[in-house]
Amino acid sequence: MKKLILDLDTGIDDTLAISYALGSPEVELIGIAGTYGNVQLAQGLRNDLAITDLLGHPEIKAYPGLTHASTKDSFSVQKVSAFIHGENGIGDVTIPDSKRSPETEPAVDFIIDAVKTYGKDLTYVPTGPMTNIAAALRKAPEIAQQIGRIVLMGGALTVCGNVSPWSEANISQDPDAANELFRSGAPVTMIGLDVTLQTLLTYRQTGRWRELGTTAGAFLADMTDFYIKAYETTAPKLGGCGLHDPLAVGVAVDPTLVTTLPMNMKVDVEGPTRGRTIGDNDRLNDPVKTMQVAVGVDVDRFLHEFMTRITALAAAAQ
Numbered sequence: 001m002k003k004l005i006l007d008l009d010t011g012i013d014d015t016l017a018i019s020y021a022l023g024s025p026e027v028e029l030i031g032i033a034g035t036y037g038n039v040q041l042a043q044g045l046r047n048d049l050a051i052t053d054l055l056g057h058p059e060i061k062a063y064p065g066l067t068h069a070s071t072k073d074s075f076s077v078q079k080v081s082a083f084i085h086g087e088n089g090i091g092d093v094t095i096p097d098s099k100r101s102p103e104t105e106p107a108v109d110f111i112i113d114a115v116k117t118y119g120k121d122l123t124y125v126p127t128g129p130m131t132n133i134a135a136a137l138r139k140a141p142e143i144a145q146q147i148g149r150i151v152l153m154g155g156a157l158t159v160c161g162n163v164s165p166w167s168e169a170n171i172s173q174d175p176d177a178a179n180e181l182f183r184s185g186a187p188v189t190m191i192g193l194d195v196t197l198q199t200l201l202t203y204r205q206t207g208r209w210r211e212l213g214t215t216a217g218a219f220l221a222d223m224t225d226f227y228i229k230a231y232e233t234t235a236p237k238l239g240g241c242g243l244h245d246p247l248a249v250g251v252a253v254d255p256t257l258v259t260t261l262p263m264n265m266k267v268d269v270e271g272p273t274r275g276r277t278i279g280d281n282d283r284l285n286d287p288v289k290t291m292q293v294a295v296g297v298d299v300d301r302f303l304h305e306f307m308t309r310i311t312a313l314a315a316a317a318q
């Protein structure tokens, strides 16, 4: 069975990504690497453990990643992140703390060890900044060739960014790390705003989770309604919230959900377009293209899979 690592800044759509993974019998979630972004690292790890408990999976471990980009000394949560995800990252919904603690092994070592153990059977899905995987590649560059696949949520190729006209949030947190990953030669599929802003969830669907009558269903519905409400302010024309992070998990489980362009990509790290994800002119004529960039998505099929898997998980949990 395919092994999965999620690397999360947990976050509402990160929580939906955990739910999708736990609701997918085709994959085994072997651990969560924590990162910063929607929330501070410590809050994200707290959320990971509390959420996996609530969803009936207390066996899932969470590993502490790096607390900030390597080019910075620290990280502060931006006001817009708290507006979209809540002060606690999960829509300001209160759920019990886990009795468990994060692991002592750093996420970077956990990722490297997992590649050594599972090789091509391992898929790694980062849905926050690329800081941890860049550090892992610096420590053990050979993992670029040994890993099965990296399916990341981040970037934008054919549409504008969401933090600036050229940059998407996960890439913009640490453009240098993303550039290291893009140019590493690792097999990467980029699930960017090109496709994630086509997969939208509405109150009608979250209502189905609430009707289950379970604590997990009520939590997912209340949390996601907070996110949909934020989208009514930040992107009123969309008519729902973007399922960014769960789409990356969906593609890790079933790559046929998207159509992709084979490309060698880079991230601009200098000048006014810092954070832009674009084709790498220096590698334009390389016969081997190491990245696949999603430019189309089977929206109906993904939404069906998303609702089926997460509804069943929430029904079976407490």
Ligand code: RIB
Residues within 6 Å of the ligand: 009, 011, 012, 013, 014, 037, 038, 127, 128, 153, 162, 168, 169, 170, 244, 245
């Ligand atoms: O741009 C969307 C991404 O930024 C998602 O991963 C969301 O959780 C935030 O991290």
Ligand code: CA
Residues within 6 Å of the ligand: 008, 009, 010, 011, 013, 014, 037, 038, 127, 128, 245
């Ligand atoms: Ca995220």
